[in-house]
Amino acid sequence: MLNEELAKIGMDMDEEKFINIPAYTLDSFDKLAENGCFIIDVKNPRSSTWKTGQDFLFALPDQRLNLENWGHVIDHLLTDIAKIAYYNIELNDDSWNLAIVKNEKSHDPQQPQYEVRYFGFDFSSKCSLREIPTMKPLADAPLLQEVKEYLRPILSHLITQIFYYEFHDTANEVNILRFKEDLIERCVKEARSKIQEMVLTSSPI
Numbered sequence: 001m002l003n004e005e006l007a008k009i010g011m012d013m014d015e016e017k018f019i020n021i022p023a024y025t026l027d028s029f030d031k032l033a034e035n036g037c038f039i040i041d042v043k044n045p046r047s048s049t050w051k052t053g054q055d056f057l058f059a060l061p062d063q064r065l066n067l068e069n070w071g072h073v074i075d076h077l078l079t080d081i082a083k084i085a086y087y088n089i090e091l092n093d094d095s096w097n098l099a100i101v102k103n104e105k106s107h108d109p110q111q112p113q114y115e116v117r118y119f120g121f122d123f124s125s126k127c128s129l130r131e132i133p134t135m136k137p138l139a140d141a142p143l144l145q146e147v148k149e150y151l152r153p154i155l156s157h158l159i160t161q162i163f164y165y166e167f168h169d170t171a172n173e174v175n176i177l178r179f180k181e182d183l184i185e186r187c188v189k190e191a192r193s194k195i196q197e198m199v200l201t202s203s204p205i
């Protein structure tokens with residue numbers, strides 16, 4: 001369907017009935033963590049392998065309050081979200097998760113050692129049926145503008161989750177909240193720019 005990892009899973013429904021259903025296969029969060037990929041499970045924080053008060057994106061606290069330092073950390077996340085918007089894929093409550101990935105290219109201990117990626121492993125909804133995305137890029141100008149506007153609440157939600165883990169007890173202090181709003185504003189502009197580039201070149205970044 002949407003992923004090469006889709007597999008056919010067999011299930012015994014009862015003694016006389018056996019069915020095969022399509023399902024995604026994925027390593028456990030703990031197994032992913034062993035390979036340098038830590039999950040923030042927004043809906044079920046206890047299953048997160050990126051821990052509050054223990055794990056941080058930045059080696060030094062002062063690095064967190066410099067907008068420029070966040071560029072390399074969240075650039076891939078912005079690209080992920082821009083692609084999702086470009087293909088008009090709907091996100092729901094069960095798909096607001098993040099992956100913190102070890103940056104293998106960073107050898108300077110004074111620089112961020114991790115990158116944030118989108119981790120939409122669960123596109124289900126318990127309240128309504130989900131449609132399979134058409135995977136056709138946006139072409140209609142009004143719809144494109146609408147999608148660009150929808151970036152703000154998505155990125156605001158995701159950045160808020162990142163800040164909860166990065167700043168934890170101080171996440172609601174006035175200076176941190178102001179800094180977060182500045183970062184969200186920058187992220188929205190950059191994500192819109194990425195979408196515009198994809199539209200102009202008719203291909204994802």
